[in-house]
Amino acid sequence: xxxxxxxxxxxxxxxxxxxxxxxxxxxxxxxxxxxxxxxxxxxxxxxxxxxxxxxxxxxxxxxxxxxxxxxxxxxxxxxxxxxxxxxxxxxxxxxxxxxxxxxxxxxxxxxxxxxxxxxxxxxxxxxxxxxxxxxxxxxxxxxxxxxxxxxxxxxxxxxxxxxxxxxxxxxxxxxxxxxxxxxxxxxxxxxxxxxxxxxxxxxxxxxxxxxxxxxxxxxx
Numbered sequence: 590x591x592x593x594x595x596x597x598x599x600x601x602x603x604x605x606x607x608x609x610x611x612x613x614x615x616x617x618x619x620x621x622x623x624x625x626x627x628x629x630x631x632x633x634x635x636x637x638x639x640x641x642x643x644x645x646x647x648x649x650x651x652x653x654x655x656x657x658x659x660x661x662x663x664x665x666x667x668x669x670x671x672x673x674x675x676x677x678x679x680x681x682x683x684x685x686x687x688x689x690x691x692x693x694x695x696x697x698x699x700x701x702x703x704x705x706x707x708x709x710x711x712x713x714x715x716x717x718x719x720x721x722x723x724x725x726x727x728x729x730x731x732x733x734x735x736x737x738x739x740x741x742x743x744x745x746x747x748x749x750x751x752x753x754x755x756x757x758x759x760x761x762x763x764x765x766x767x768x769x770x771x772x773x774x775x776x777x778x779x780x781x782x783x784x785x786x787x788x789x790x791x792x793x794x795x796x797x798x799x800x801x802x803x804x805x806x807x808x809x
């Protein structure tokens with residue numbers, strides 16, 4: 590269900606209560622941009638020149654498994670290899686943006702739809718990824734449904750190396766520069782879902798996927 594209209598209506602009512610127009614004016618947007626420009630981020634850890642290596646290192650600390658391939662055409666075979674190694678089904682649901690990859694040639698049955706009960710594997714791309722925390726940044730949309738990376742117990746994400754940025758600050762700056770405004774949902778995925786609520790023992794898959802596997806595309 591797309592809640593974008595409902596969100597706009599709620600924000601419009603809030604703005605009306607403040608005596609403002611339903612939508613921000615150009616001057617308001619310029620003022621917000623000026624505020625951001627005049628308030629630089631605070632101290633941050635130094636990032637290495639090789640953001641891909643740092644992303645892989647940090648992601649593995651979060652129990653994310655990693656594979657690397659040279660091109661997008663290699664992704665279906667890499668996904669098949671991972672599923673076979675872990676005795677997982679060779680069926681998956683995926684973002685519609687991944688339809689051009691030759692999944693069937695690699696022995697996979699992929700449906701481009703939102704997940705339902707019983708779907709074990711979800712395939713997604715990403716908007717970008719952050720080297721500082723090893724996180725995936727997923728933006729929701731009609732073809733990039735958030736549920737694909739949240740409901741199936743196994744999440745396989747494709748990360749082009751060119752889309753790995755230093756940190757969260759760069760990720761949000763990239764969203765503003767390329768999208769203009771935030772989508773309905775922005776999800777930062779940092780490894781498999783986990784909880785330590787019971788006896789301080791970490792349990793994976795508590796509120797989402799048991800497994801997060803990332804295929805880094807070095808030539809993309």
